[in-house]
Amino acid sequence: MKTEDWVSMLATGVEAIDPTRTARCHLLAIGGGLAGALALTGGFLRLNPALSHVVLEPMFWIREAYCASLALLGFTAVTRWARPGIRLGFVPAGIGIVVMVMWIFAATVLLRAPAQNRSHLVFGTTAAVCPFLIALVAAPLFIAFVWVLRGLAPTRLRLAGAAAGFAAGSLGALVYSLHCPELAAPFLGTWYLLGMLIPTSLGAWLGPRLLRW
Amino acid sequence: MHLPEEVEDLVQELLLAIHNQRHTYDPAQPLTAWVQAIARYKLIDLLRRRSRTNGLHDPLDHDHDHLAAADGDAAEARYDLAKLLQQLPHRQRLPIQYVKIEGSSVADAAKRTGMSESAVKVGIHRGLKALAGRIRSIE
Numbered sequence: 001m002k003t004e005d006w007v008s009m010l011a012t013g014v015e016a017i018d019p020t021r022t023a024r025c026h027l028l029a030i031g032g033g034l035a036g037a038l039a040l041t042g043g044f045l046r047l048n049p050a051l052s053h054v055v056l057e058p059m060f061w062i063r064e065a066y067c068a069s070l071a072l073l074g075f076t077a078v079t080r081w082a083r084p085g086i087r088l089g090f091v092p093a094g095i096g097i098v099v100m101v102m103w104i105f106a107a108t109v110l111l112r113a114p115a116q117n118r119s120h121l122v123f124g125t126t127a128a129v130c131p132f133l134i135a136l137v138a139a140p141l142f143i144a145f146v147w148v149l150r151g152l153a154p155t156r157l158r159l160a161g162a163a164a165g166f167a168a169g170s171l172g173a174l175v176y177s178l179h180c181p182e183l184a185a186p187f188l189g190t191w192y193l194l195g196m197l198i199p200t201s202l203g204a205w206l207g208p209r210l211l212r213w
Numbered sequence: 214m215h216l217p218e219e220v221e222d223l224v225q226e227l228l229l230a231i232h233n234q235r236h237t238y239d240p241a242q243p244l245t246a247w248v249q250a251i252a253r254y255k256l257i258d259l260l261r262r263r264s265r266t267n268g269l270h271d272p273l274d275h276d277h278d279h280l281a282a283a284d285g286d287a288a289e290a291r292y293d294l295a296k297l298l299q300q301l302p303h304r305q306r307l308p309i310q311y312v313k314i315e316g317s318s319v320a321d322a323a324k325r326t327g328m329s330e331s332a333v334k335v336g337i338h339r340g341l342k343a344l345a346g347r348i349r350s351i352e
Binding site: 002003005006007009010012013014015017018019021022082083084085086152153155213 | 221224225228229230232234235236237238239240242243246247248249250251253254290294312313314316317318319334337341
């Protein structure tokens with residue numbers, strides 16, 4: 001078929017695009033995914049019974065800020081990689097800085113602690129399940145982000161999938177922290193990060209398959 | 214990538230992709246960067262598909278007379294399009310035919326098909342997406 005005919009066919013009767021649609025899809029994905037993650041945490045895992053005391057500790061808010069800032073950066077990466085031709089800008093550096101700050105903090109905590117306490121600071125009591133539970137809580141968010149990316153046009157599929165996984169993982173960690181009793185920085189720098197990286201690698205692996213258009 | 218038809222196919226696929234994905238364009242962004250990223254994606258897609266099937270092709274001699282015949286007069290184009298459209302369900306084919314090919318308004322098309330106006334728009338949108346998928350699977 002001639003390209004000229006093709007162009008006139010595509011250009012005939014074109015409807016205007018609603019410019020808010022993309023933003024609404026992103027909000028819907030976050031809302032739906034968060035609802036799923038909260039339901040899993042509240043219904044299946046149960047909230048931390050000590051939550052009302054724990055919120056008074058500064059470490060609780062450091063943990064929330066750690067997860068929230070990574071979630072914000074991850075979500076920014078998703079919205080940017082959802083559109084063709086937009087660069088990531090500050091996002092990778094931002095993620096690096098947040099993780100480095102947490103690691104430096106963890107290292108100082110470990111160095112100051114008496115040697116016999118160090119292993120407990122790293123492993124806490126839930127290290128064996130924590131990354132997997134974070135990945136579980138992140139699952140509805142991951143599905144929501146992949147859904148929104150499928151409606152848009154990512155051009156670097158592996159990276160877009162990884163971004164969806166990281167955003168889901170870090171936001172999932174934020175929700176999971178309502179259940180989790182661990183507050184030590186070495187724990188957060190290891191097992192929380194590992195929990196976020198499970199959906200990230202899953203996204204990088206599935207991205208080219210799920211996001212093609 | 215030296216066959217002119219293949220380049221033209223790529224251009225058409227690209228135009229369709231730009232049309233179908235126009236909601237992903239952010240007006241604050243340079244248009245060229247957006248178009249180029251889509252073009253790059255579709256080109257890589259084509260090359261990847263080719264690399265998978267290329268081993269199965271026998272090269273033809275391009276100087277042959279029967280290959281030099283001009284292709285693509287209007288009738289042939291209509292025939293190709295009709296063949297593609299035949300594969301779509303009514304709710305997608307008729308809106309595309311009325312609005313996109315015959316050039317009637319969405320309201321008219323809605324009246325002629327008995328569908329609602331928004332159903333016509335959705336039909337066009339989904340139909341074009343489906344066409345994009347068909348074109349890709351033909352190759």
